Amino acid sequence: MKRSLTILTAVTLALATVSSARAGDREWATAGKILAGAVVGATLVAALQPVPVCATPPVVVAPPPPPVVVTPAPVAVAPPPVVVAPPPVVVAPAPVVVRPRPVVMAPAPRAVVHVRVARPVRLHGHCR
Structure with missing residues (x-):
């Protein structure tokens, strides 16, 4: 807004100092002077402005x-x-052969009894 007002003021002053122009009398020269004054005024306004102060905190780069x-x-x-099971071991007891005792057929033992026979005693000629 300030800039616009400054430019408008500069243009107004430039126009006020210009002598009256007549139609057809150096139109381009007058237009060039006006534009040159506007450019010079804008340049002066920009140069005279104070440097803006940043109110933002500085950027910290971590x-x-x-x-x-x-x-x-x-x-x-x-x-x-891996479960490796061995084949089952079958332990069979040794075969037991049961045989009955052999039957021996033998004649019964004979008892040999030696009997001593005494001679008969003869008594009076009789035997008893």
Whole structure:
């Protein structure tokens, strides 16, 4: 807004100092003077303005945080246990052969009794 007012004031002053122009009498020269005055006025206004003061806080650039390294936990992949069962061992007891005692057919033992026979005593000629 200030700039617009300054330019308008400069143009007005430039026009006020110009002598009256007649139609057909150096129109282009008059137009050039007006434009030159407007450019000079705008340049002066821009040069005389104070430097704007920034009320914003300064921008602080922090270094980026260190990268986060995520290492996955080791996964123990073990094959399923292989169960090798030995073939069953069949232990058979030794065969027991039962034989009855042999029957021996033998004649019954004879008892040999030696009997001593005494001679008969003869008594008076009689035997008893």
